[in-house]
Amino acid sequence: MRLNLTADRGPMTLGQKLWHFSWFFLLLLCVIAGIGFGMLYSAANGAWDPWASRQAMRFGVGLVLLLAIALTDIRIWLRYAYVLYVLVLALLVGVEVMGVIGMGAQRWIDLGFIQLQPSEVMKIVLVLALARYFHGASLEDIGRPGFLVFPLVLVGAPVVLVLRQPDLGTAIMMTMTAAVIFFLAGVRMWKFALVGAAVLGALPVAWSLMHGYQRRRILTFLDPESDPLGAGYHILQSKIALGSGGVLGKGFMHGSQSHLNFLPEKQTDFIFTMLAEEFGMAGGLTLLGLYMLVLVFGFAIALRVRNQFGRLVALGVTGTFFFYVFINIAMVMGLLPVVGVPLPLISYGGTAMLSILIGFGFLMSAYVHRDVRISRHGTSEDD
Amino acid sequence: MYREDNTRSKAFSRRALILGGAQLGLAGVLVGRMYQLQVLESHRYKMLADENRINMRLLPPPRGRILDRFGVPIAENRENYRALLIAEQAPDVERTLDTLTRLIQLSEYDRRRILREIRRRRSFVPVTVRENLDWQEVSRIEVNAPDLPGVVIDVGQSRVYALGERGAHLLGYVAAVSEKEQGDDPLLELPGFRIGKSGVEKEYDIKLRGKAGSSQLEVNALGRVIRELDRQEGQPGHDIHLTIDLALQNFAIDKLQDKKSAAAVVMDVNSGEVLALASVPGFDPTAFNTGLSRSDWQSIVSNPYAPLTNKAVSGQYAPGSTFKMVVALAALESGAISPDLRVFCRGHTQLGNARFHCWKKGGHGWVDMRDAIQHSCDVYFYEAARRAGIDRIAEMAKRFGLGDATGIDLPGERAGLIPTRKWKKGAVGVAWQKGETLVAGIGQGFVLTTPLQLAVMTARLANGRLKIKPHLVRQLEGGKAPAEAQKFDALGVSSEALRVIVDGMNAVANDRHGTAYRARIEEEGWEMAGKTGTSQVRRISKHERDTRVLKNEERPWKERDHALFVAFAPVHAPRYAIAVVVEHGGGGSAVAAPIARDILRETLRRDPTGAGAATTAGKGVPPPARKGEREA
Structure with missing residues (x-):
């Protein structure tokens, strides 16, 4: 085994950190975001306003955040993981309470340039908290069922809050992300199977607790053409747009479905449809390929990092990112019900953009500090 | 410590690979779906798009x-200027309407309709504010266009008659x-x-x-x-x-105009072309196009003179004495009577216990068929009908186009009614009474005809050979005239019998003692032959007959007799036939005959072939010996 000299030389200098930073990864993110700006430009019928310009500004802010997080020592993030979790959970409770007291269902906090949705940030902070917990766990610990109670509470609290909003898409994403971390930490397969069976058994109960519009969404997902002008309209129009795009598409700014407004929410949830209508399957595959590159990069980092916290954060963030991509694209192609998950880095919307970039900030932090070894108790092993 | 971390790291790597594989698999599902939608089913979605x-x-x-x-042209299209309002271009619809109300007439009703339509339609769909704007209104709107955001003038087409x-x-x-x-x-x-x-x-x-x-x-x-x-x-x-002659139609309406309710039909006796088809009162056809107010509609519907009914084809009247030619022909052609038969009229005839009266209280004395037609003697026709029987009369009536729709190219034509024994048994459920044959013999009772049918009957009498049929269309653009395509069936009545009838009809107008002598055409060569008719619409009671029958003018309008007249001219070379019915108008000779005469004369005057080189000599046919009388 190769001896790591860097770790032994004490704290890294800024220059070392910048050297360790993956500029290629940053370029990849910029390319994807650039595609997004182009689509938003088209969605506004060839105008930077109102979407593309604001999106670019948010991306810029997000990049600064990403860099700041990436260059901060991973051990600091380890130390404050629970604190961040508690803070964001408090915000989540806060908007929930405000939403109840106030007239409407306001679920964001206005930061001036963006309206921050705590539930989006929670997806990332949850990864941190779980990684922090499992960082200190040996395989024997994980084998004990009682050991899993605390992390389940960590997951359960925000999921319940988000479900109450009600935001099924976010709740599912949080659960799946958590499952990924549990899985990577080494929780036995049969326990997943057990939970899976329990979930299946609970489906009828969940159905009875669902809101009418949620049930309708699921029903129209199963048979969208039964109600072509009602709730099935979105899915059907999206499939028409995608299918009519063909292999090479109708050309930039020439998507009839998008530009004649048959396609709903073309700048947010259905932006992939618009891309695939205007650039065809070729465009769709290109974007998917870029996303896969991000994914591969995430895995490469995770396997390269030498501390459990960093590894778990790296794949937790990558997993979250993957779920965004998969659920959104599957949703607009009619493979999943419309649950309102944006396409990361492309869909117009500040919170998702920021939380993704923040997430990648932690991923980068893990990469920059890949050779730092951290004891199970949260300190450097050489301290 | 290191070893522990090592095993953990290995477990992590193994599971990371599993996870990566799963995610790659899911990405593959997306690619597969993309292929399905964008390649395999693309054609279908392109069509849907x-x-x-x-x-x-x-x-x-x-x-x-x-x-x-x-x-x-009788009906054509005229450009119709209308004002439309596009809601999304008007920042304040109410204000725009206020401004508009100052420029053109706009009722509160219109205003509510406009606002309702604006609410119902999408904001870029134009709503009609008002149609049929005149030039002044159009220019007033155009001049004030800056104050009328959302108002546009549009040209449509509307029908003018x-x-x-x-x-x-x-x-x-x-x-x-x-x-x-x-x-x-x-x-x-x-x-x-x-x-x-x-x-x-x-x-x-x-x-x-x-x-x-x-x-x-x-x-x-x-x-x-x-x-x-x-x-x-x-x-x-x-x-x-x-086939209509616009000027003649106008002339005919002019002649009927002062009657409360009347109809007239003029037709060519050889081709069946209808030259005028008049019915009064009329209604304003454009009112239905632009929309009638409720009160206008109510007044039309409740009008006792039925302005919506085309009485020329839908009005059904007892033909009265105008039916007598058919009765005479039925009796002659069946051999039931001979043309020389003479009947003594003493004002009434007896059948069992029932007494049937002639319109002339004192009776006509001895009459033959020509006299009977000329004087319209009822007793003669009671006898002719009794001898011929109702079924023979009905058969002859049908041959002259009565009792069946003529098939004219107009909607709403009615068939009238020619009774038979079988019909009565079926429709009324009671056997035919002999007395009813007598009543039918003078065109009363069950018998009903339309003015058009009477014109057709007269035209066939004048034609003498063919069952000509009436029609209104001379030519469809680019097509053949329906008349040319039409082959008429033979009438199948002997010319000897017809000659007697026409002789009688000639005497009606041209014999000094004929019932329509005062309404004759005096121009030489244009003389008409005709028959008056006065059909009762109420029963005259025994008491009334014994004391004094009320004159028409003394009865309410609804109880007055219908005045009828049928004629053709010129009598020696027939060209045109006419039927005139004046509802509750009184006597046929006094009311209907002069109208028919005027219209028929105008028809001949307008005939481009110059049917008769008529002179205004006013000599007519030499008067017969007997004294003229008023008829019924």
């Missing part, structure tokens, strides 16, 4: 014109399509499209309508038009040339 995007809009063709026999209410029954009118009339033609679904609702407009609606053009428009999800992709012009409706 075009269906979304492309909207066919129909372009209504201009409606064909209706022309009279000389090519003068040269005859106005004088041709309303004949031509009918056009109006919006009702739900029941929706059919295969997509034009019918076009908002604001008008179709023929009655008269010629209805009968020839398909020809007049034309074929729709279409425009392919690209629209967005809200239906707003983005641009036109393709355009196909339609086919304008065919013009229709009628």
Whole structure:
């Protein structure tokens, strides 16, 4: 085994950190975001306003955040993981309470340039908290069922809050992300199977607790053409747009479905449809390929990092990112019900953009500090 | 410590690979779905996208014109200026309407309708504010355009009728399509499209309508038009040339105008062409097009003179004495009587216990058939009818076009009624009474005819050979005249019998003692032959007959007799036949005959072939020996 000299030389200098930073990864993110700006430009019928310009500004802010997080020592993030979790959970409770007291269902906090949705940030902070917990766990610990109670509470609290909003898409994403971390930490397969069976058994109960519009969404997902002008309209129009795009598409700014407004929410949830209508399957595959590159990069980092916290954060963030991509694209192609998950880095919307970039900030932090070894108790092993 | 971390790291790597594999698999599912939608099913979705995007809009063709026999337009299209309001272009609809109300007349009712339509439609769909703007109103709106945001002037087409209410029954009118009339033609679904609702407009609606053009428009999800992709012009409706003479129709209405309710039909005895078809009172055909107010509608419907009914084809009247030619022919042709039969009229005849009266209280004395027609002696025809029997009379009546619809190219024609034994058994359920044959013999009782049928009957009498049929259309544009295509059946009545009848009809008008002598045509060569008729609409009681029968003027309008007259001219070379019915008008000779005479003379005067080189000598046929009388 190769001896790591860097770790032994004490704290890294800024220059070392910048050297360790993956500029290629940053370029990849910029390319994807650039595609997004182009689509938003088209969605506004060839105008930077109102979407593309604001999106670019948010991306810029997000990049600064990403860099700041990436260059901060991973051990600091380890130390404050629970604190961040508690803070964001408090915000989540806060908007929930405000939403109840106030007239409407306001679920964001206005930061001036963006309206921050705590539930989006929670997806990332949850990864941190779980990684922090499992960082200190040996395989024997994980084998004990009682050991899993605390992390389940960590997951359960925000999921319940988000479900109450009600935001099924976010709740599912949080659960799946958590499952990924549990899985990577080494929780036995049969326990997943057990939970899976329990979930299946609970489906009828969940159905009875669902809101009418949620049930309708699921029903129209199963048979969208039964109600072509009602709730099935979105899915059907999206499939028409995608299918009519063909292999090479109708050309930039020439998507009839998008530009004649048959396609709903073309700048947010259905932006992939618009891309695939205007650039065809070729465009769709290109974007998917870029996303896969991000994914591969995430895995490469995770396997390269030498501390459990960093590894778990790296794949937790990558997993979250993957779920965004998969659920959104599957949703607009009619493979999943419309649950309102944006396409990361492309869909117009500040919170998702920021939380993704923040997430990648932690991923980068893990990469920059890949050779730092951290004891199970949260300190450097050489301290 | 290191070892522990090592095993953990290995477990992590193993599971990371599993996770990566799973995610790659899911990405593969996305690619597969993309392939399915964008390659395999792409064609179907391309079609659906075009269906979304492309909207066919129909372009209504201009409606064909209706022309009279000389090519003068009777119904045509005129440009109709209307004001439309596009809500989304008007920041304050109420304000715009206020301003508009100061410029053009706009009722509170209109205003509510406009606001309701604006609420119901999408904001870029124009709503009609008012139609039929005149030039002053149009220019007033145009000048004030800056103060009227959202108001635009649009040119449409509306139907105008040269005859106005004088041709309303004949031509009918056009109006919006009702739900029941929706059919295969997509034009019918076009908002604001008008179709023929009655008269010629209805009968020839398909020809007049034309074929729709279409425009392919690209629209967005809200239906707003983005641009036109393709355009196909339609086919304008065919013009229709009628057999009607516009001036004669006008003349006929003029003559009927002062009667409360009347009808007249003029037709060519050789071709069956109808030259005038008049019915009064009329109605304003454009009122139905632009929309009637409730009160206007109520006053039309409750009008006792039934302005909506085309009495020339739908009015059914007992023919009275105008039926006597048919009775005479039935008796002659069946051999039931000979032309020389003489009957003694003492004012009434007896059948069992019942007494049947002649219109002339004192009786006519000895009369033969010619005399009986000339004086319209009822007793003679009681006898003729009794001998012929009802079924023979009915058979002859049918041969002259009575009791069946004539098949004229107009909607709403009625068949009248010619009773037979079988009919009565079936319809009334009681056996035929002999007395009823006598009543039918003078055109009363069950017998009902329309003015058009009477004109056809007279035309066949004048023609003598063919069962000519009436029709209104001379030529469809680009098509053959229906008349030429029509072969008439033989009438099958002997000329000897006809000669006796025509002789009698000639005497009616031209013998000094004829019932219509005062209404004769004096121009030499144009003389007419005719028959008066006065049909009772009430029963005259025994008491009334014993004391004094009330004169028509003393009775309420509804109880007065119908005045009828049928005639043809010139008597020696028949060209035209006419039937006139004045509802509750009184006596046929005094009321109906002069009208028929005037119209018939005008018809001959307008005949381009110059049917008779008439002189205004006023000699007529030498008067017979007997004294003239008033008839009934």
